[in-house]
Each structure stands twice: as C-alpha cells, then as structure tokens.
Amino acid sequence: MNNNTSNTKSHILQLGLWLLFFIIKTVSKCSNGCDLAFASYYVTPGSNLTYISNIFSQSIPLILKYNPQITRGDTIESGTRINVPFSCLCLNGDFLGHTFKYQTQVGDTYRKIARQVFANLTNEYWVQRVNVIEPALIPDFAFINVTVNCTCGNRHVSKDYGLFVTYPLRFGEDLWSLSTESDVPTILLERFNPETNFSAGSGLVFVPAKGKTTFQLT
Known part of the structure; x- marks a missing residue:
C-alpha cells in the first residue's frame, strides 16, 4: 500500500x-437536569391529595410542603392549581422531562390520560411516544409511561431563576393574566418561552417559581 x-x-x-x-x-440537546421542578396541576371535581399523590408518586407531606394554601387535609378546592414537585431530568440526552409510571384504569386512552388524569401537563402524542402499546390495545391496570416536560432555566435569559413550573395554559388565560398570577414580568415569560403563543389558551409554559432555587426535594 x-x-x-x-x-x-x-x-x-x-x-x-x-x-x-x-x-x-x-x-x-441537554446534558444536565435539576433536582427540583414543579408541575402546575389543575384540580378537577373529585380529585384529592391522595389521588394526586398516587399518580405523581410523591408523598402528601411533600406536596403540602410546597402548597401552604391547602388547609383541609385531603380535600382540595376544584378549579384551583397546586404545585407538585418532581425532579427534572435530561432524558436520553434529548430533552428535559420526568417520566412517571401510571397504572391504567378501565376505559383509559392516551388522550384521556394526558388531558384528564395529568390535567394537560402532557399530550396524547407524548404519552404514545414513550410507550410501545398501540392506542387501541391499552390494557386495564397496566403500568405505562407518562412524560412531563420541564426546564431548569436559561442562563442566557436570566441567571436569577433556576426553579420553574410546568404550567398548562387553560382557556381564558394569556400572557397578562399569567404575569399577574405568577408575579413574573411579561418580558421574562416571553423570553423563557420564545415559541409560545400565549393567546392560544392552550399548551405548556415554563414559569419561574417564587423562591428560585431555595427549595430542595427531601
């Protein structure tokens, strides 16, 4: 040669x-996650702390730690939101999220699990993407994966925020109402969510949480 x-x-x-x-x-697309993020869970009639604790695999005392407004034991007022803590991980080096194990119930569909059980913290596409079971063949009482997206912040936007809430927008909510509720300036919400249409009344928004990085999972 x-x-x-x-x-x-x-x-x-x-x-x-x-x-x-x-x-x-x-x-x-990611290398590191963070120990703590929050899921903003919209409480529907019939939901209680025990139910929410089970689907997120988080203890009731831990959930109460971050929701001092809950004062009536297991009962939560419907139409309100609570923050459920979870760890935000880099999944497969592709995106930040957390995969929960959910046991299916009679009549469950990927759409129902995303919209009703997990209160739009994910969507039908994401639930189906992380499972091998065909949508028409979901068995009862089987454990499936449910992945919720999250973020640990963006230092190019601001180094002051490292704790974020995954917040599903609902009909009637927009940039201004979210800014008022979260006490976060509109310009920061837009910069942390550059591809979000806040006027759509749907979709996920990442909202800086009060306390920044002072909370830790136990």
Whole structure:
C-alpha cells in the first residue's frame, strides 16, 4: 500500500470520526437536569391529595410542603392549581422531562390520560411516544409511561431563576393574566418561552417559581 492510499484512508477515518462527534453533539440537546421542578396541576371535581399523590408518586407531606394554601387535609378546592414537585431530568440526552409510571384504569386512552388524569401537563402524542402499546390495545391496570416536560432555566435569559413550573395554559388565560398570577414580568415569560403563543389558551409554559432555587426535594 502506497503512502497516498494510506493517507487517504486516514483522512476518511478522521472525517468519519469528526462527523460522528458532530452528530452526537447535534442530537444531544441537554446534558444536565435539576433536582427540583414543579408541575402546575389543575384540580378537577373529585380529585384529592391522595389521588394526586398516587399518580405523581410523591408523598402528601411533600406536596403540602410546597402548597401552604391547602388547609383541609385531603380535600382540595376544584378549579384551583397546586404545585407538585418532581425532579427534572435530561432524558436520553434529548430533552428535559420526568417520566412517571401510571397504572391504567378501565376505559383509559392516551388522550384521556394526558388531558384528564395529568390535567394537560402532557399530550396524547407524548404519552404514545414513550410507550410501545398501540392506542387501541391499552390494557386495564397496566403500568405505562407518562412524560412531563420541564426546564431548569436559561442562563442566557436570566441567571436569577433556576426553579420553574410546568404550567398548562387553560382557556381564558394569556400572557397578562399569567404575569399577574405568577408575579413574573411579561418580558421574562416571553423570553423563557420564545415559541409560545400565549393567546392560544392552550399548551405548556415554563414559569419561574417564587423562591428560585431555595427549595430542595427531601
């Protein structure tokens, strides 16, 4: 083998390794998560702390720790929201989220699980994406994955916020009402959520939480 052929193969190998490294760096969209994030759970009639504790696998005392407004034991007023703590992880190097294990009930569909059980903290597409069961073949009382997206902040927007709430917008809510409720300036909400249409009344928004990074999971 002459030197030219050897050099050519060496260059091809180096190019291949560089391309592989570039692909890995491009596909990997996150590297680290954070110990604590919140899910803003919209309470519907019939829901209570025991039910919410079960679907999120979080203890009632831990949930109460971050919801001092709850003063009546297991009862929660419907039409309100509570913050459910969870860890925000880098899943498969692709996105930030947390996968919960949910036991299906009679009549469950991916759409129902996303909209009703998890109160729009995820959607039908995401639930189906992280499960191998066909939508028409979901068995009763089987454990499936339910992934909720989250964020740990964006230092390019602000270094002052490291604790965030995954907040499903509801009909009638918009940028201004969310700013008033969360006490976060509209400009910050827009910068942390650059692709969000706040006037749509649906979809997920990441809202900086009060207390920043002072909370820790126990």
